[in-house]
Amino acid sequence: MDANQIASLSDQVRARLEELIRSGAIQPGERLVELQLARVFAVSRSPVRRALVELEAGGLITSQGRRGYLVNGEARSDSGGSAHVDDINLDQSRHWERIYASVEQDVLTQMLYQPIKINEVRLAEHFEVSRTVTRDVLARMHGLGLIAKSRSGAWIANQLTSDTIRDLYELRELLEPRALKLVAPRLEPRQIEQAKMRIREILRNEIVDGASFDRIERDLHIDIIGACPNKEIVTALKRTHVLFAPTRHLLDPVLGIPLSQIEDALKEHLEILEHLASGSAKAAADHLAAHLSGAIDRWLGRLDHAGPSCVTPMPVYLSAFKI
Structure with missing residues (x-):
């Protein structure tokens, strides 16, 4: 990633969790659950999932399957519950700018030959951004007349004839x-x-x-x-x-x-x-x-x-x- 670009959401999530674990704010034996963390960081589950995989690869946590991840280290006798983490706001101020050119290029290239539909959920997961960011991107494209809403409410782009x-x-x-x-x-x-x-x-x-x-x-x-x-x-x-x-x-x-x-x-x-x-x-x-x-x-x-x-x-x- 270019040094001038904001770190991806998964990088930010991983860095904040690593900081909390190493500082003791999240303690050994406590459990990290993907869905709960997605709510804490106000992001989709995809960047959280990737961040947890990277933390496990770094030896800080261990997967417990559907039960989430346990923080490694010597646990206290009363540990074992889900880690308590206050809501964390990630820096997403320029994320729409980081992905806009790529999204626009993908859409414009395909619409030369066929009408297409944009899946907003998959768009957010693909670029590891929140739905707020994708809405900003799609709103900008809509403002330029590149895409429109179908009768069913889906974002579509008509073929460029x-x-x-x-x-x-x-x-x-x-x-x-x-x-x-x-x-x-x-x-x-x-x-x-x-x-x-x-x-x-x-x-x-x-x-x-x-x-x-x-x-x-x-x-x-x-x-x-x-x-x-x-x-x-x-x-x-x-x-x-x-x-x-x-x-x-x-x-x-x-x-x-x-x-x-x-x-x-x-x-x-x-x-x-x-x-x-x-x-x-x-x-x-x-x-x-x-x-x-x-x-x-x-x-x-x-x-x-x-x-x-x-x-x-x-x-x-x-x-x-x-x-």
Whole structure:
């Protein structure tokens, strides 16, 4: 796990229990029960179960099967009951941010080829987070229009059809050039120059990895456009971000992307950035409009070229959904 990320719930549960055992707050001979601990920590049973397994591997507790775990050590004669642990609040303040990108990518990749359903309980167990965290993630995706509630109350994502893709591109054609004009005077020259450098670096290679191409897309269409001072435009465009998320998974992770497939798009990006660098906001916006007009068929072409075989396996919290 990245050092900047919060420890997983199981890591936090294990650390707190280990601290309580070593300090004597939980004493030898006392019993740790999975369900009770899940209530104490206000989490699902999955991270508690993993934490207990790790504590047993570390020699601090011993499994008693369905009766829970006994704390190892010399027990007092009156010990043997369940350990008393006051409610403990774990740090989950940024957990939704830690898992959001992964959940969004899984959902968007699968919905290119079929409608899907999201199991909220399995989602929480898969990422070892509380239901509160998963609700935050799903609420954010719902706010962006990526998922919706079915009549039965389940979270679903409809298939992203070619008609929907064309509609989203039309929205981008209407809004992105205007957003670029508005943000142009506010852009830092260094940001533009770094984006240009990344494109030139890619153009020197014959094969491009999906992540690098994704970064090029983000530089212009998300980072620069997203800094537009008209936040209503920015909010409306977030609905179109569904077009960016799947790209890195539509391409062979080993073979990469042949430069010939994306060279025109890269050169168009570079030309737009050149106009921004020279202070020609109108020319940049006009070239962006032309770029988006030609990008629809390129996007659909990459999707057809990739085919369902390039889609990653469906995670346990997703399933096919019949409308």
